[in-house]
Amino acid sequence: MIRLVFVLMSFLLVSLPAAAQDLRALARVLAEGSRLEDDGRDVVLDLALTQAVPYRVFVLDDPARVVLDFREVNWAALGPELDASSHVTGLAMGRGDAGWSRMVLTLDGPMEIARAGMQTDDTDGTAQVQMRLSPVSQAAFTELAARTPPGVRLPPVPVADSPLPVRVEGGPIMIALDPGHGGVDPGAQRRGQDEADLMLIFAIELREVLLRSGLFDVVLTREGDWFVSLPERVTIARSAGAQAFLSLHADALAEGRARGATVYTLSETASDAASEALAEAHDRADLLAGVDLAGSDDEVAGVLLDLARLETAPRSAALADHIVAGLDRAGANLHRHPRLEAGFSVLKAADIPSVLVELGFISDPEDLANLLDADWRARVQEAIRDALVAWAAEDQAQNALLRQ
Numbered sequence: 001m002i003r004l005v006f007v008l009m010s011f012l013l014v015s016l017p018a019a020a021q022d023l024r025a026l027a028r029v030l031a032e033g034s035r036l037e038d039d040g041r042d043v044v045l046d047l048a049l050t051q052a053v054p055y056r057v058f059v060l061d062d063p064a065r066v067v068l069d070f071r072e073v074n075w076a077a078l079g080p081e082l083d084a085s086s087h088v089t090g091l092a093m094g095r096g097d098a099g100w101s102r103m104v105l106t107l108d109g110p111m112e113i114a115r116a117g118m119q120t121d122d123t124d125g126t127a128q129v130q131m132r133l134s135p136v137s138q139a140a141f142t143e144l145a146a147r148t149p150p151g152v153r154l155p156p157v158p159v160a161d162s163p164l165p166v167r168v169e170g171g172p173i174m175i176a177l178d179p180g181h182g183g184v185d186p187g188a189q190r191r192g193q194d195e196a197d198l199m200l201i202f203a204i205e206l207r208e209v210l211l212r213s214g215l216f217d218v219v220l221t222r223e224g225d226w227f228v229s230l231p232e233r234v235t236i237a238r239s240a241g242a243q244a245f246l247s248l249h250a251d252a253l254a255e256g257r258a259r260g261a262t263v264y265t266l267s268e269t270a271s272d273a274a275s276e277a278l279a280e281a282h283d284r285a286d287l288l289a290g291v292d293l294a295g296s297d298d299e300v301a302g303v304l305l306d307l308a309r310l311e312t313a314p315r316s317a318a319l320a321d322h323i324v325a326g327l328d329r330a331g332a333n334l335h336r337h338p339r340l341e342a343g344f345s346v347l348k349a350a351d352i353p354s355v356l357v358e359l360g361f362i363s364d365p366e367d368l369a370n371l372l373d374a375d376w377r378a379r380v381q382e383a384i385r386d387a388l389v390a391w392a393a394e395d396q397a398q399n400a401l402l403r404q
């Protein structure tokens with residue numbers, strides 16, 4: 001009987017928001033506390049990480065290899081100290097499939113993953129991965145290797161980090177990410193999940209994806225489970241010098257539009273009754289928390305703001321179009337009307353192109369399952385990043401034309 005046939009771990013970081021702060025930087029593998037050694041006929045691998053990240057472990061045959069994928073880590077600190085095992089004939093680290101950092105151990109014979117686990121230190125947030133490999137028969141190994149998770153590309157040769165194909169001029173573009181709701185306002189709730197928590201996780205991961213491209217800076221309108229009024233969210237974005245504002249939601253609707261992603265831009269008149277109801281529901285949370293939305297535009301400034309919005313509106317629309325196209329290409333479920341308009345107060349920044357992305361409806365079981373799936377989120381986050389790159393390049397080209 002095989003002790004532990006196969007390990008596929010990809011856990012959600014549900015300990016948020018306490019851990020949220022720590023997720024700002026890409027996790028690093030530390031040389032100190034990491035080792036790869038023989039222990040009799042077994043091989044022991046310990047990896048010290050600056051923070052916990054989702055990971056998975058699996059084996060590949062011909063030649064026998066063990067693959068560790070992390071979402072994601074920087075390997076730079078690891079040096080030659082990791083070569084004290086006589087059973088490991090090759091060790092490679094780099095970037096694997098989309099969103100994963102990969103370590104591949106080539107073995108001198110068939111081995112099974114006898115144990116693999118990650119422990120997090122509650123005091124400093126660091127994490128320790130411990131794995132033990134034990135010899136098995138070739139037949140048992142072949143069976144294990146056949147269970148490689150679907151979607152893993154072969155051969156898993158790590159490749160060097162490559163920059164995005166599209167370049168944007170100037171320094172990094174500041175993007176404001178606005179995880180909807182928070183604090184007294186949990187947003188939509190279904191099956192023990194809060195929209196507020198899900199959006200915080202999504203926003204923190206998306207920040208990571210954007211920062212890693214080197215093309216963007218990111219400000220979050222909230223980094224934990226606390227209440228931020230809609231006008232305050234816009235203020236945070238503006239003070240950071242945000243050049244685009246993305247509000248992230250996954251609401252619940254009892255009827256009508258049941259599922260799929262929708263991207264909203266601001267309009268005084270909603271596209272339909274459901275959009276109107278959604279926008280009103282979001283404003284209502286602020287009113288309950290004592291925020292007076294009516295005061296956000298005073299009458300004198302109103303005219304000037306309207307003029308500024310005239311200029312910003314087409315830029316917001318272009319951003320929304322790019323995101324819809326990106327989500328579509330990424331294979332995310334789209335709502336049957338994926339581009340809508342409504343009077344969301346959080347989109348009222350006159351000077352910042354702003355969109356509200358409903359990533360799905362947590363009232364729909366498939367949409368909720370997608371939001372809980374790290375692979376789905378990574379795909380969608382990369383699609384949003386690419387949409388932002390395409391939009392920014394186009395936006396800059398338009399501006400250059402206007403200046404001529």
Ligand SMILES: [Zn+2]
Nearest residue numbers: 180187249251
């Ligand atoms: Zn919402």
